[in-house]
Amino acid sequence: MDWTDRHCRAFHRTYSSKALLYTEMVTTGALIHGRRMDHLAHDPGVGPVALQLGGAEPDDLAASARMGQDAGFDEINLNCGCPSDRVQSGRFGACLMAEPKLVADCYRAMAAAVSVPVTIKCRIGVDDQEPHRALWQFVSAIAEAGCRVFVIHARKAWLQGLSPKENRSVPPLDYPLVHQLKADFPECSIILNGGLETLDQAFGHLDALDGVMFGRAAYHNPQILGHVDHRIDPALPVVTSDQALERFRPYVAARLAEGVPLAQMTRHILGAFYQRTGARAFRQLLSTKAHRPEAGLALYDQAISLVDAKGERLSA
Numbered sequence: 001m002d003w004t005d006r007h008c009r010a011f012h013r014t015y016s017s018k019a020l021l022y023t024e025m026v027t028t029g030a031l032i033h034g035r036r037m038d039h040l041a042h043d044p045g046v047g048p049v050a051l052q053l054g055g056a057e058p059d060d061l062a063a064s065a066r067m068g069q070d071a072g073f074d075e076i077n078l079n080c081g082c083p084s085d086r087v088q089s090g091r092f093g094a095c096l097m098a099e100p101k102l103v104a105d106c107y108r109a110m111a112a113a114v115s116v117p118v119t120i121k122c123r124i125g126v127d128d129q130e131p132h133r134a135l136w137q138f139v140s141a142i143a144e145a146g147c148r149v150f151v152i153h154a155r156k157a158w159l160q161g162l163s164p165k166e167n168r169s170v171p172p173l174d175y176p177l178v179h180q181l182k183a184d185f186p187e188c189s190i191i192l193n194g195g196l197e198t199l200d201q202a203f204g205h206l207d208a209l210d211g212v213m214f215g216r217a218a219y220h221n222p223q224i225l226g227h228v229d230h231r232i233d234p235a236l237p238v239v240t241s242d243q244a245l246e247r248f249r250p251y252v253a254a255r256l257a258e259g260v261p262l263a264q265m266t267r268h269i270l271g272a273f274y275q276r277t278g279a280r281a282f283r284q285l286l287s288t289k290a291h292r293p294e295a296g297l298a299l300y301d302q303a304i305s306l307v308d309a310k311g312e313r314l315s316a
Helices: 006-012 028-033 035-041 058-070 085-089 093-098 098-113 131-144 175-184 199-203 216-220 222-232 242-259 260-268 279-288 297-305
Strands: 049-054 075-080 118-122 149-153 191-193 211-213
Touching: 006 222, 006 242, 006 260, 028 035, 028 058, 035 058, 049 058, 058 075, 058 098, 075 093, 075 279, 093 098, 093 118, 093 260, 098 118, 098 131, 118 131, 131 149, 131 175, 149 175, 175 191, 199 222, 216 222, 222 242, 242 260, 242 297, 260 297, 279 297
Parallel strands: 049 075, 075 118, 118 149, 149 191, 191 211
Antiparallel strands: none
């Protein structure tokens, strides 16, 4: 939330044509009662993109899924893993892992409302749940309702005792559990999320699983995404951050012409030159000056010029 907005997705797409991108989680209340088009802003050419929804009321989720499909999203995902306080107070996100029958009802309503795939993202359990029992019951109930794609963050969520930030790193990862889930539900696509840092690490899971999802690692070091297409198809080239930022420039120019402040876009590119000489100067210039009313393409170009052009330093 507050990270993978439309500008972030447009930037990440410049690195990879094949990766499926996710929106930040959008609540059904925000779509039904809020500024709908702000949340559904979706730029042509940025697909494939999944709209990630937060909610627990089947009719509201069905209506929101229809909005997402009409806006051009390629998949609708129900988040059953977010541990934030805001989510807990609304009885959705990770709380839903304790209510598999409700999630099954939500899935049925969403799937009946749209023709694009509907998928589920969850943890391996919450609080005192025993994952081998709780996760299996959860997936079984929703698979019975027709769902065939599950994105599993391989950590429990502790809704009592840990902050949302701590929930992203403190609970131990259990990758073998997710592998066993796939073995027991071979008819389902099981996608692994959580703690993945490199493509070598991620691709190592693909002999047993159907996909992998990067979160913070790809945001803070988007050079990872530049290697994705090449790893999938060696005939495709690696995309460097220099190339990605050149591709992103027309998007920045178009949004500036619409009145979008430069900082709303450049806040997502600060990790582009991870470990490159000049990366710190690049970040500092954009962090201190991109918010100014006069900031535009000249500042964007100036920041890039501060980085050593010798190439990327990345172990993918």
